[in-house]
Amino acid sequence: xxxxxxxxxxxxxxxxxxxxxxxxxxxxxxxxxxxxxxxxxxxxxxxxxxxxxxxxxxxxxxxxxxxxxxxxxxxxxxxxxxxxxxxxxxxxxxxxxxxxxxxxxxxxxxxxxxxxxxxxxxxxxxxxxxxxxxxxxxxxxxxxxxxxxxxxxxxxxxxxxxxxxxxxxxxxxxxxxxxxxxxxxxx
Amino acid sequence: xxxxxxxxxxxxxxxxxxxxxxxxxxxxxxxxxxxxxxxxxxxxxxxxxxxxxxxxxxxxxxxxxxxxxxxxxxxxxxxxxxxxxxxxxxxxxxxxxxxxxxxxxxxxxxxxxxxxxxxxxxxxxxxxxxxxxxxxxxxxxxxxxxxxxxxxxxxxxxxxxxxxxxxxxxxxxxxxxxxxxxxxxxxxxxxxxxxxxxxxxxxxxxxxxxxxxxxxxxxxxxxxxxxxxxxxxxxxxxxxxxxxxxxxxxxxxxxxxxxxxxxxxxxxxxxxxxxxxxxxxxxxxxxxxxxxxxxxxxxxxxxxxxxxxxxxxxxxxxxxxxxxxxxxxxxxxxxxxxxxxxxxxxxxxxxxxxxxxxxxxxxxxxxxxxxxxxxxxxxxxxxxxxxxxxxxxxxxxxxxxxxxxxxxxxxxxxxxx
Numbered sequence: 001x002x003x004x005x006x007x008x009x010x011x012x013x014x015x016x017x018x019x020x021x022x023x024x025x026x027x028x029x030x031x032x033x034x035x036x037x038x039x040x041x042x043x044x045x046x047x048x049x050x051x052x053x054x055x056x057x058x059x060x061x062x063x064x065x066x067x068x069x070x071x072x073x074x075x076x077x078x079x080x081x082x083x084x085x086x087x088x089x090x091x092x093x094x095x096x097x098x099x100x101x102x103x104x105x106x107x108x109x110x111x112x113x114x115x116x117x118x119x120x121x122x123x124x125x126x127x128x129x130x131x132x133x134x135x136x137x138x139x140x141x142x143x144x145x146x147x148x149x150x151x152x153x154x155x156x157x158x159x160x161x162x163x164x165x166x167x168x169x170x171x172x173x174x175x176x177x178x179x180x181x182x183x184x185x186x187x
Numbered sequence: 188x189x190x191x192x193x194x195x196x197x198x199x200x201x202x203x204x205x206x207x208x209x210x211x212x213x214x215x216x217x218x219x220x221x222x223x224x225x226x227x228x229x230x231x232x233x234x235x236x237x238x239x240x241x242x243x244x245x246x247x248x249x250x251x252x253x254x255x256x257x258x259x260x261x262x263x264x265x266x267x268x269x270x271x272x273x274x275x276x277x278x279x280x281x282x283x284x285x286x287x288x289x290x291x292x293x294x295x296x297x298x299x300x301x302x303x304x305x306x307x308x309x310x311x312x313x314x315x316x317x318x319x320x321x322x323x324x325x326x327x328x329x330x331x332x333x334x335x336x337x338x339x340x341x342x343x344x345x346x347x348x349x350x351x352x353x354x355x356x357x358x359x360x361x362x363x364x365x366x367x368x369x370x371x372x373x374x375x376x377x378x379x380x381x382x383x384x385x386x387x388x389x390x391x392x393x394x395x396x397x398x399x400x401x402x403x404x405x406x407x408x409x410x411x412x413x414x415x416x417x418x419x420x421x422x423x424x425x426x427x428x429x430x431x432x433x434x435x436x437x438x439x440x441x442x443x444x445x446x447x448x449x450x451x452x453x454x455x456x457x458x459x460x461x462x463x464x465x466x467x468x469x470x471x472x473x474x475x476x477x478x479x480x481x482x483x484x485x486x487x488x489x490x491x492x493x494x495x496x497x498x499x500x501x502x503x504x505x506x507x508x509x510x511x512x513x514x515x516x517x518x519x520x521x522x523x524x525x526x527x528x529x530x531x532x533x534x535x536x537x538x539x540x541x542x543x544x545x546x547x548x549x550x551x552x553x554x555x556x557x558x559x560x561x562x563x564x565x566x567x568x569x570x571x572x573x574x575x576x577x578x579x580x581x582x583x584x585x586x587x588x589x590x591x592x593x594x595x596x597x598x599x600x601x602x603x604x
Contacts, residue, residue, distance in 0.1 A: 014226065016219075016222070019222065020215075020219075023215055023218065027209070027210050027214070027215070028207040028208060028209050028210070029207050031207070031208050031209070031210040031214075032203070032206040032207045032208050035208060036203060036206075045210060045211065045214050046583060048210055048214055049214055049217050049218055049221070050582075052218050053218060053221055053222070053225075056218075056222060057225075083542075083543070086540065086542055086543065086544075109198060112198070112202065113202070114202045114203055114206045117198070117199055117202050117203070118203075118206075121199065132199075135196070136195075136196035136199055136200055137196075137199060137200050137203050164195050164196070167195055167199070168195050171195070171198075
């Protein structure tokens, strides 16, 4: 895309070619964001669709003060969060494993692909997935997460902690490492 | 090393930093389709808004000129006093004494006026046998064969009551004796706004002036309707996946959800734009209920509540005490209530909301209204009608839920004069 600013301005005036260009340029990155927030590809596609509709509807509000990509990522994250809030589903309460991790080698870490981790993160309960994404990957504070998700900060911290535990366990299971010690806690 | 919690954060953060994946091609096709739809919708909305604005402005203008809402003829008499050169207005049911000189006056003027003005004609009712001078100095004298002189656009001193004529101006007639035809002739060169528009030359009180307040509004133009309708919806939603309900004891798997009978209630204001066409709009409450059952005889109950703004037009096919009209229209419905309850072993648990419901939905309707006039103002109506959802109730692209509804509305309409 040669001139992003001009394309954005055309988009704001409803230029369909400019909209196609924006989609073509950013869709892969935004799909990556949506995949992280969703339980599967189907939900991610719905969120990507809704997110882009929102981008094209509100693009005139983009003030060119920061990164356009960052603005789009926030819209995608917010779209996923809103869908989560609307659904407000009850999900199964799992027995949670609390364990201590053992050291990984750098070699092991580098052999893990993003696709592998995506599969693991999508298996998290929805709220844990949201909190982990917002905190660990997007860099939001617990205060901001609490406001975004309409929960309190303590819940955010607790969800993050549990998400980490589950992720650690699954990383160990999936990459052939044995658990050092396992206890069970009902939450 | 992943010895601490934040290191697993770093692992994911690092791996997802430049993570990209090409979405399936159909996502863009869906976006494109939605943008086209949105573009058409916005264009349509603009056109409807402009049309509505024009119609409302025209109606407002018409209403300002015809505020009282029905043909209303009032007869006022104004006596012209020569000594003071002023005009005093009298409101009377009977004729001014000067009129009595006119022996050939056929009947009581007020009766004549009401009767004749219903036919929207002006007839002489007051008799004067004296020439008058208009404010601009023109002398208006009876001519041979003249029965009356109509003086438009006169502003009379001391007359502060607002005008209620179709044109916003009083119509003043001078009727001269010796004529039996009761025709009307006009003087058009008298300007509006003169402070003392006319005076008599004769030393006697001789002129009688009848001011017709002519109103051309149609009878019973505005109406208010309240109605209630049970709603039968036909669209069953098959195979709802409710595996997420595990924790509440509702077994996972596919559940067939059926629409239940529900109801709608509405209040509509109507405006009669012509003899046969009535335009209605107002506010309505609509309730939609669904029930699902799984193999264990446990139930899922859904309740949706909408506030609607309907816009309808009806065309009268038959006009008598029993009126029949065809009704068509559309409505925009805003979702205000959404809740799900599951019932396991007769124990109910609130489950929150149904996911992905559209907050705004549109529907079109077509029906037949049968009305019976109970009194002059009150009509009872029965209106069987079909309603079709124009867009899916679900925001999920994978769910295309458009229901058909049969409504049997019963209502009361009050027509204002």
